[in-house]
Amino acid sequence: MLSETPRTRHRRIKENGRTDPADLHAVLAAGQVAHLGVVVDGHPMVVPTVYGHDHERIFLHGSVASRSLAGRGEVCVTVTVFDGLVLARSVFEHGVNYRSAMIYGVPRAVTDPGDLLYGLRLLTEHAAPGQWDYARRPSKKELAATRLLALPLAEASVKISDGFPDDGDGPDAALGLWAGRLPAVAAWGTPEPDPRLAAGIEPPPHIAGRAGAALHPRRPPPG
């Protein structure tokens, strides 16, 4: 069970709240971009950033501007996947289907070189599985210039909505209007070579083979 604290207790739509860590890991595996919330001079600031994760921590790339990061105290990291629209008979019952995770905590700057490599590998492999073993790995100098934050997954809240409209058995059902879901379908496209790429270099299988694959898989791909 994910820990329940006053702010991770699901207040509004209780049926959407999940407390199984597997749901948290699945949402993190499915997302591509996290939104990092920090307090700067008393005001909120929300910055999009890439991430990677294991079962204990989420790693955020520090290039989201140093002022957003170290020494700012607690943060909130939210990962959301938009799955489509819920189109009801009445405007009032419209909604969206989504998968979302909110993680609260005090991030730690990753400084240990081994942990830095570990976190960078998670970030790289989250975005493009296979790329860590394909691309040139960071030099010592590059590693020293890399800022990474690690945030424990201990305090988190997960919400998943995947339903149909609620007004199918109310008076509005008699209106004769269509109702249902309009899904969002996100996939990886065809790789586009760098215009400066030398002739004859083809995309490796782990990139070329990804075209058409789901961008936000329901469950992590096997392996």
Next chain:
Amino acid sequence: MLSETPRTRHRRIKENGRTDPADLHAVLAAGQVAHLGVVVDGHPMVVPTVYGHDHERIFLHGSVASRSLAGRGEVCVTVTVFDGLVLARSVFEHGVNYRSAMIYGVPRAVTDPGDLLYGLRLLTEHAAPGQWDYARRPSKKELAATRLLALPLAEASVKISDGFPDDGDGPDAALGLWAGRLPAVAAWGTPEPDPRLAAGIEPPPHIAGRAGAALHPRRPPPG
């Protein structure tokens, strides 16, 4: 020009920063979900929510839990579209292409019934153009139960990244590795009827005709 304040000044990657309001409007038109950042008891909280907008204001649906909203002072609303990966020769030069807008300000609860209807229409039409004229509009009772926030677009920051890797003319180009972009392709899928829908009710053209259309168009569709 969008106003420049200390926090909307583009600090890190200056070439990605935009100050043309048309870019702000285009990012807002292209996104589906906003991330609302608020400060609660001194701590940041980032909540995903749907939105609508005109050229002056962004409207957020208040169902994102009342504690996130009124009386919380300043907020930051961030809308991000993930456009794909930038795959370089070196891990260090990897990145993402994205369109992002950050809006700062003090939101106002919308209470005037006319403004409430106006904002709800923007939210509905942003998600599903044509749906406001098709679905049953809110009753007085529903309108009274609807919470909407309006935030001026006056203080905003826009970043758009749409490039190729930077290491095409450095020493890593000699590694013989493939480099380029892996685009994200997001489209609307085929409408899925509510299982409780009566037989013979087909999706209206504004829904049925959307299948295959881009979820995050580069420019707002005409009309």
